[in-house]
Amino acid sequence: MPTFTYKNQTITYDVQRSEVSFIKIYLDDLNGIKVTASPQKDQAKIQAFVEKKADWILEKWQQTHENLYVIDSLGLSENQRIPYLGRSYQLILEGSAEVTFALQKGKFRFSYPESWTEQKSADQLRTQAKHWLYKKAHEKYKAWTDFQVEAEEDYTRIGKKEQEVIHLNWRLIHTSKENMQQKIQDLYEEKTS
Structure with missing residues (x-):
């Protein structure tokens, strides 16, 4: 998963290849930034495009998750x-x-x-x-669920499922226990928003 740092914020994004003539950025509320690009598009060009849009990405992400x-x-x-x-x-x-x-x-x-x-x-x-x-x-993430959950840094995503481990953004500690448990369940079921 490509990652870069912009204004002290780590931005991680997923690249999906499909027959499109342009690069498209989509902010998934749960899984973070999704980038769609042509299979022929060079990864360096994709990275440069995403970095160029970093201000917009951070602004939209933080507006969506203001709390x-x-x-x-x-x-x-x-x-x-x-x-x-x-x-x-x-x-x-x-x-x-x-x-x-x-x-x-x-x-x-x-x-x-x-x-x-x-x-x-x-x-x-x-x-x-x-x-x-x-x-x-x-401490709390591990205690509230039967799943293996690890707190992770803020990678401009709520979390990620990696094999049987859920990596959950530490900032969710601001929200209710029920909200966190729902996000963990959604990530476990590999839902998208």
């Missing part, structure tokens, strides 16, 4: 909320000597040195939150 990307816009402002397991939890920001990020008493708490710049603090907040959520995704 999965809330964490990318976190900053140091008050009244922010982080979605986790289908619920939205308040984010509390606290000055501290150590950097911590945790869910405590129904609230996310981020502690950071007050001597840091606002930019550094906000970057660290996003990094810590992503790390914590990725770790939780890895």
Whole structure:
């Protein structure tokens, strides 16, 4: 499966060969980016075309899955909320000597040195939150299903079935347990949207 990185985002796509005279990009809600091209079309030309359309791909993907990307816009402002397991939890920001990020008493708490710049603090907040959520995704996905499920990085797809293993985008941890279980079932049954 071809992959490239654009603006710190890994984009993975599937190439399907068919008798067409042009390259077509389709965003499958579940399986990610599908590219249709002629069997005669060189892979390098396909890659160049997909890379040229990367802005459009990311924009459409993130619009379709807006709820999965809330964490990318976190900053140091008050009244922010982080979605986790289908619920939205308040984010509390606290000055501290150590950097911590945790869910405590129904609230996310981020502690950071007050001597840091606002930019550094906000970057660290996003990094810590992503790390914590990725770790939780890895734990929860395995516990909620009889299938073998692994949390994967965000490859601009919800997931992928590879033999008997389901690779599920860690960002789905923002959604409800029922939604995640449905996505796992859909991937296991190799559905498309």
